[in-house]
Amino acid sequence: MKFKSLIYLFISFCVAYILIGCQKHMHHTHEEHSEHKQGKKNIMVHNPWVRAVPPVSETSAAYMMLMNHGDKADQLLSVKSSIAKVVEIHNVKKENGVMKMFPVKYIKIAAGKNQALKPGGYHLMLMKLTKTLKVGQEIEFILNFKHSGMVKVIATVKEGESMKHDMKHDHG
Ligand SMILES: [Cu+2]
Known part of the structure; x- marks a missing residue:
């Protein structure tokens, strides 16, 4: 038996x-x-990284610096990665003294300017992770920009500072 x-x-x-x-x-x-649908690349991405999370966690976040070397504004519209079934673009707002995350339709990067995705601000929310994140692991992301098209980014998993505020999801 x-x-x-x-x-x-x-x-x-x-x-x-x-x-x-x-x-x-x-x-x-x-x-x-x-990757076949690549457009003209005015966008450069610096220091992309993914927050290491305990194996039980189904969500994490990715951060990076987006640089627009073009002469017109661009927008990050969507992101894909095999690490997560859902990747959302989030921002953070303070409500009644509590930091809350909420999804946004896009992130604007002004002509000739940088836009940071960093803890406490814009970030890529990785939901329903498909595998455990290990420090040092490299993860591919495909960023889809309005004008620059698909941009491939390899992000490294790092131990991030723990969040100073309690984060709450603000999904409908
Ligand atoms: Cu988030």
């Missing part, structure tokens, strides 16, 4: 492994497809 349940446990692990494996592969091919 005990042996039988062990077998069942083993089989369910195998099934889970196969399912996760397939999912990873699908995400990968999707990214490759996105």
Whole structure:
């Protein structure tokens, strides 16, 4: 009886492994497809990093400096990564003394200017993480800009300073 349940446990692990494996592969091919649609690159990205989180956490955040070397404003419209099923663009506001995060439609980067994504401000919210984040790990992101098109970014997982304020999600 005990042996039988062990077998069942083993089989369910195998099934889970196969399912996760397939999912990873699908995400990968999707990214490759996105890279074909690259536009003119006036955007440069500096120091991209992802906050290391405990394995139990399903969410994390990515930060970076966006630099617009073009002569017209651009907008970061959306972001994709195989590390998370959902990537949202968030900002932070203070409400009744509590810092709250909320999704925004885009981040504007003025002509010839820099726009920081940093703790306590704009950030990329990584939701439903597909695997555990390990310090030093490199994670690919595809940033989609209104004018510059797709920009590929490799971010490194780092230990961030712990948040000084309690963060609350402000989703509908
Ligand atoms: Cu957020």
